Amino acid sequence: MRSRLAMGVIFMDFGSHLIQQLINGISLGSVYALIALGYTMVYGIIKLINFAHGDIYMVGAYVGFFAITVAHMGIFPALIVSMVVTGLLGMVVERLAYKPLRHAPRISVLITAIGVSFFLEYGSMYFVSPTPRTFPRVFETEGLTIAGFTVNGQQLLIFAITLVLMVLLTYIVQYTKIGKAMRAVSFDTETAQLMGIDANRVISVTFGIGSALAAAGGVLVGVYYNSIDPLMGIMPGLKAFVAAVLGGIGIIPGAMAGGLILGIIEALVSGFISSTFRDAAAFAILILVLLFKPSGLFGKNTQEKV
Amino acid sequence: MNIQRKNDLMYLVLGLVIFGIVYGLMEGGMIGSFWKLNIIIICINIIMSASLNLINGYTGQFSLGHAGFMAVGCYVSVILTTNFHMPLIVGMLAGGAAAALLGCLIGLPTLRLNGDYLAIATLGLGEIIRIVIMNINYVGGAAGFTGIPHLTTFPWVFFTMLVTLFFIKNFVNSTHGRACIAIRENEIAAGAMGINTTKYKVMAFTIGAAFAGVAGALFAHCFYIINPSSFTFMASFNYLIMVVLGGLGSLTGSVAGAFVVTALSAALASWPEFRMIIYALALILLMFYRPQGLFGYVELTAFKPFRFLDRTKGGRE
Numbered sequence: 001m002r003s004r005l006a007m008g009v010i011f012m013d014f015g016s017h018l019i020q021q022l023i024n025g026i027s028l029g030s031v032y033a034l035i036a037l038g039y040t041m042v043y044g045i046i047k048l049i050n051f052a053h054g055d056i057y058m059v060g061a062y063v064g065f066f067a068i069t070v071a072h073m074g075i076f077p078a079l080i081v082s083m084v085v086t087g088l089l090g091m092v093v094e095r096l097a098y099k100p101l102r103h104a105p106r107i108s109v110l111i112t113a114i115g116v117s118f119f120l121e122y123g124s125m126y127f128v129s130p131t132p133r134t135f136p137r138v139f140e141t142e143g144l145t146i147a148g149f150t151v152n153g154q155q156l157l158i159f160a161i162t163l164v165l166m167v168l169l170t171y172i173v174q175y176t177k178i179g180k181a182m183r184a185v186s187f188d189t190e191t192a193q194l195m196g197i198d199a200n201r202v203i204s205v206t207f208g209i210g211s212a213l214a215a216a217g218g219v220l221v222g223v224y225y226n227s228i229d230p231l232m233g234i235m236p237g238l239k240a241f242v243a244a245v246l247g248g249i250g251i252i253p254g255a256m257a258g259g260l261i262l263g264i265i266e267a268l269v270s271g272f273i274s275s276t277f278r279d280a281a282a283f284a285i286l287i288l289v290l291l292f293k294p295s296g297l298f299g300k301n302t303q304e305k306v
Numbered sequence: 307m308n309i310q311r312k313n314d315l316m317y318l319v320l321g322l323v324i325f326g327i328v329y330g331l332m333e334g335g336m337i338g339s340f341w342k343l344n345i346i347i348i349c350i351n352i353i354m355s356a357s358l359n360l361i362n363g364y365t366g367q368f369s370l371g372h373a374g375f376m377a378v379g380c381y382v383s384v385i386l387t388t389n390f391h392m393p394l395i396v397g398m399l400a401g402g403a404a405a406a407l408l409g410c411l412i413g414l415p416t417l418r419l420n421g422d423y424l425a426i427a428t429l430g431l432g433e434i435i436r437i438v439i440m441n442i443n444y445v446g447g448a449a450g451f452t453g454i455p456h457l458t459t460f461p462w463v464f465f466t467m468l469v470t471l472f473f474i475k476n477f478v479n480s481t482h483g484r485a486c487i488a489i490r491e492n493e494i495a496a497g498a499m500g501i502n503t504t505k506y507k508v509m510a511f512t513i514g515a516a517f518a519g520v521a522g523a524l525f526a527h528c529f530y531i532i533n534p535s536s537f538t539f540m541a542s543f544n545y546l547i548m549v550v551l552g553g554l555g556s557l558t559g560s561v562a563g564a565f566v567v568t569a570l571s572a573a574l575a576s577w578p579e580f581r582m583i584i585y586a587l588a589l590i591l592l593m594f595y596r597p598q599g600l601f602g603y604v605e606l607t608a609f610k611p612f613r614f615l616d617r618t619k620g621g622r623e
Contacts, residue, residue: 097590107550110425111547111550118582119590123583125582279433280434283431287427290419290423290426
């Protein structure tokens, strides 16, 4: 009788621990999803693994930080300012670094992306100093308690903003003219150009939107973890890429789902196994996906033609 | 004596002359300890970039996990030399063998992937190797392995480098190497010509990993402490940059790339805040104006003053 009771307590403990980790996982996964969207959109259009995307996210976090501390903005204006500024930065990077290499071999563009990544990392280290900054507590941490589980204020903020941005993105991609052009260019760039679509403009807008989403992720992570530094973009950038591959690279709903799945798996691994194996879990998933379904969860298998 | 052997002899003489000059300067006290260490690092980086070039440049398989194999070689050799007091050569051979074994095991499943997917898979595997090492307490975990005997000397690294370069040069000129180049040019066509593409891809990957393991063994014994953070994917990027900078598919290029990158970062060591910015800009500008790298597919012998080194064709057009 007593042992059964003890088992029950352990089981309940396990259950609540599980749900708490799921909540943490979804909030982390939302951020991965926001970053992964930029990767997947850029890859879908110009087949480039934009290694600098993680650093764009870092810049977004810093713009948000300065908007709050220097310009004394609230969280929402700061978020919008950060998205706009970082979106423009993404377009400038594309215009200066990737556009001249549009017809160059893929590896040159990849190396350029690595160069841009180093430039953003160490450039911002020079300008904002390499020491981590404490992100101000702009959002009151009054949490929500549902049936004994607490979802804190920052997590609610992350869920809400991610949801709004994803709905907005889906609307843009599915129902606006530029979204239609993006889908056309991603499907077949040359034919789209023959139909009168300005591919360069579409690519530029794609970089802008992707960078703005990453910036939102950066600001949200700043609010969530309270600390930002110039090298913060490296790991999340890679993880987000894993998320994009997991969902099927080039597929927008895939990136959203992939980000959430990756976040949840990471939270479960760090909650139940060991937090040191968190990063290894992400890469192990990547390799399993690549070996068994390289086109990702949402992808279709395409036959290679000679 | 046939022409091929005569060429090798010429290269060997050239190598010995360079060795003699640099060693003479070192022993004569003309080179300070800072540059002495950097010359050793340059030689190790040449081994790394030449072996990565075999995978990326000659076989056309995009690998981003080369630092992982280096880490394996490094840790296997330090366990043997530090805990079991073996000589350096045993550590190097064991490190190379362990890395080769791992390269073969990893290569078999992953080399079915192509292009970007292979790049990302190898990047992930390199990170997994690092994280696993970080979690093994026997080798010091994240804090690192301490008390390594200082065994690496200039003659050791220089002659290992020469062996590596000769091996890769002759491999590329052999039937197997030609098969690898055919795979780079067009995998489907190579398969249609009867080349077992999987076999040659795994072969190139294994040989590349083996030399990375040997380089790792040499690298470990330059320092008293070694820790997993030296083998992040950033380190793999660094070797990739050396290869691309020199020219994919050019052994001369790999030597030049490793030399330029290492010497540049050593020379900029006094301005740490600008070092990486200059490095990044140099990388971007190089890709704009010379995307094929400094040497492209061309070897040193294509240039007039060096044609005497290669009697087989009297220089390429």
